[in-house]
Amino acid sequence: MLSYAECTARERLAHLLDAASFQEWLPPQDRLTSPHLQALGVPPAFDDGVVIGHARLDGRHVFAAAQEGAYLGGGVGEVHGAKLVGLLRRALRDRPCAVLLLLDSGGVRLHEANAGLIAVSEVMRALLDVRAAGIPTLVLIGGNNGCFGGMGIVAHCADHIILSDVGRLALSGPEVIEASRGVDEFDSRDRALVWRTTGGKHRWILGDCSHLVEDAVQAFRDATLSILNGADASRPVTAKSLENEHAQLRRRLALAPPDAPANPETEAVALWRQLGVPDAEHIPDLDVAALLDRFAHEGRQA
Numbered sequence: 063m064l065s066y067a068e069c070t071a072r073e074r075l076a077h078l079l080d081a082a083s084f085q086e087w088l089p090p091q092d093r094l095t096s097p098h099l100q101a102l103g104v105p106p107a108f109d110d111g112v113v114i115g116h117a118r119l120d121g122r123h124v125f126a127a128a129q130e131g132a133y134l135g136g137g138v139g140e141v142h143g144a145k146l147v148g149l150l151r152r153a154l155r156d157r158p159c160a161v162l163l164l165l166d167s168g169g170v171r172l173h174e175a176n177a178g179l180i181a182v183s184e185v186m187r188a189l190l191d192v193r194a195a196g197i198p199t200l201v202l203i204g205g206n207n208g209c210f211g212g213m214g215i216v217a218h219c220a221d222h223i224i225l226s227d228v229g230r231l232a233l234s235g236p237e238v239i240e241a242s243r244g245v246d247e248f249d250s251r252d253r254a255l256v257w258r259t260t261g262g263k264h265r266w267i268l269g270d271c272s273h274l275v276e277d278a279v280q281a282f283r284d285a286t287l288s289i290l291n292g293a294d295a296s297r298p299v300t301a302k303s304l305e306n307e308h309a310q311l312r313r314r315l316a317l318a319p320p321d322a323p324a325n326p327e328t329e330a331v332a333l334w335r336q337l338g339v340p341d342a343e344h345i346p347d348l349d350v351a352a353l354l355d356r357f358a359h360e361g362r363q364a
Contacts, residue, residue, distance in 0.1 A: 063277075063278035063280060064278060064280065065277050065278065065279075066205075066282055067226070067228055067277050069279065070130060070132065071113045071128035071130040072128070074128050074279060075113060075117070075126055075128050075164070078126075078162075079117040079119050079124070080117065080118040080119060084116075084126070085116055085117065086115040087116075087148075088145060090107075090109045093108045094108070095107065095108060096110055096174065097140070099173055104173055107134075109130070110141040111129060111136060112129050113127065113130065119159075119160070119162075119283075119290070120287055120290075122158075122159040122160065122290065123158045123159055124158050124162055125149055125158045125161045126161070126162040126163075127146055127149050128164035129164065129165055129166045129205075131167065131205045131207040134173070135167065135168040135207050136167030136168060136205070136207045136213075137167065137168060137170060137172075137178065138182055139170075139177060139178050139181065140180075140181055142178075142181065143177075143178065143182060143185055144181060146181075147181070147188045150185070150191070151191075153192050154191060157197060158197065159290065160290055161192055161197060161199045162202060163199070163200070163220065164202045165213050165216070165217060166205025166206070166208075167208075167209055167213040168210050168235055169211015169214070169235070170211055178212070183212075185216050186216055189219045190219055193219070193220065193221055193296070193297070193299060194299065196298065198296045200224065200286055200290075201220040201224070202224045202286070203217065203223065203224070203229040203230075203271075204226035204228065204262075204277060205229070208230030208231060208235070208260065209231045209232075210230070210233065210238075214231060215233065221295065221297040222289050222295075223272055224273040224275060224282055224286065225262040225274055226281070226282070227274065227275075228262065228277045229277075230256065231262075231265050231270060232259075232260040235250075236256050236260070237250045263345060267337065268333075272289070274350055274354065340356075
């Protein structure tokens, strides 16, 4: 199986979508670079770290964007964000069958923080506009950077999130938490702790993603097609859906109140146990198929 995490942004698009169908907009030869990085001595990338375009997926016309995590950690800057916004606004005009966002980002670039923050807010607005128009929006996460910061919020604005077991999703990254709260609060070098609290299995159990998959491009393609073939590919934001989200958050806070003493070594497992997951301490050892089979066998979903 071809590892999703080990692929570049363009490789992910090439193998996820129908063969030779992807047509890139604003490719590197257009030399569209950030106006802010040169003054700071940062080498620019001619695509500013994000690839956008349109293609076919099992014959369907889709729009797609993939962040290049190897460039500045997939960080969002002014041009990077503008390309994403442009893709989404064009989707409103052309109405593809779906919009796919392959996110691999640590958040906003510190080199151009204000421009990046504004860009993220514009991406969120544009993504919600596309979703409101009834065009399915899917976020795929499985890169080495995970999906943190502003892009973590963007992910939750989409209809569906597909996350691999090696992928990570959260608002603040482990290094940020450690820097602001200290190593006793969160040790970013503890890889087991990082994946136990931000990794794919944990997020799927908590209901933060709709599909959990293996680290394989084909697995992401299969999950994407499964969603698009389903009746609820598009999930309009309604008052009822927002009420359900708030109810889920209230239940989670009740299980782990903010004033409870923090114990990062055990609190994820304790939370799984409170959610009724049997043998919760063995969850980190299960592969994706075994985890999904366990939940299916019990007749329940995350």
